[in-house]
Amino acid sequence: MNTKATPDSSIVLHAVGDVGPRRIEYGETPESLFAMVHQKVKEADISFCQLERNFSTRGCFQFRNHPTWYARVHPDNVKSLVFAGFNVVSNASNHCFEYGPEALLESIDILRSNNIQVIGVGKDIAEARKPAVLERKGIKVGFLAYNAILAAEIEAREDKPGCTPIHVDTYYQSQDFAPGMPPRIVTIPLEEDVRAMEEDIRRLRDRVDALVVSMHWGMYFIRGAIAMYQPAVGYRAIDAGADLVVGHHDHIIKGIEIYKERAIFYGLGNFAEEVPHHVKAPAGVHSARTSHKYQKWQMEPGWERYNFPGDYRYSVMARCEITREGIQRVSFLPTWINQRAEPEILSRKDPRFQEVLEYVQTWSKELGTTLTPEGDQVVVYDSNTN
Secondary structure, three states, X not given: OOOOOOOOOOEEEEEEEEEEOXXXXXXXXXXXXXXXXXXXXXXXXXXXXXXXXXXXXXXXXXXXXXXXXXXXXXXXXXXXXXXXXXXXXXOOOOOOOOOHHHHHHHHHHHHHHOOOEXXXXXXXXXXXXXXXXXXXXXXEEEEEEEEOOOOOOOEOXXXXXXXXXXXXXXXXEOOOOOOOOOOEEEEEEOHHHHHHHHHHHHHHHOOOOEEEEEEEXXXXXXXXXXXXXXXXXXXXXXXXXXXXXXXXXXXXXXXXEEEOOEEEEOOEOEEEEOEOXXXXXXXOOOOOOOHHHHOOOOOOOOOOOEOOOHHHHEXXXXXXXXXXXXXXXXXXEEEEEOOOOOEEEOOOOOHHHHHHHHHHHHHXXXXXXXXXXXXXXXXXXXXXXX
């Protein structure tokens, strides 16, 4: 087989945010979750998502740091991802260890047995740091994943399963002489972890034509906010050789920044996140401490399957055109999430397209980024016009 790329060869990468299928638990076919988007996902040569669940029947619930009891789902839910056409997933999230090592390792095995590459987690830290490299038309794309939302004991070690960590310290600095005024929140990533990430990127750089770094990071439920550590880590990933940084965890879209002609999506938002807020949690499980402050909305009738308000229904699918010279063009496809947590790609003729675009532009302007609609896409960066 000829794997050499011709001069006009290019491939397309699609990347989306948080995905948490649980159709089996609802007594429905797994494929139905992506019924409206699977053809669009499969238009890409490579498709990536952030997985927020473990596909497993093993393990036991870990009562630590406000865990999520629904983070383990029936293994047959993997059929959702297979039907949609995802090739590579990051499982590095704050949910990855909520049913312990047995559930995580079974989930990894199930994904791999369905020809889906898994990054950011593993039986030990060496496996968690291992990249995924996918080749299409002679063009190689590498993926690495990291998690900054670290509950106790979920990071991988030399002899322990878990995720690839970016530890972050938080400090509060007074900004006003008046007592009780809101402080400046200082977040500083652990230098040891950042240097390990940089080394991972450097080792991979010469093996691939484009290098994507997935980051589970940020502040959920706070519109537009980006923590101090996020650009610090994102910039260093790019300085080390990354071509694209895709962020998730916020469950809401954040801004897009261009740094050294490389795009950083600070938050892709939810894509297909089935969150059963209407189902009573097991005894002993408590809501996160931030919920009463940042989740003030009331459950709307009919929205029990996706209990998020207004702008949480916006999403995007990042789209990258890649050649042997790297990523040439970055855009996104505005997306809408319905009452059943199902995503729908919007055409420019749909008035919701403009609604999503204006929302993303609100936060991206603050980062100096201009977004340009072009057909059904919104262009973030194009090497041919810079």
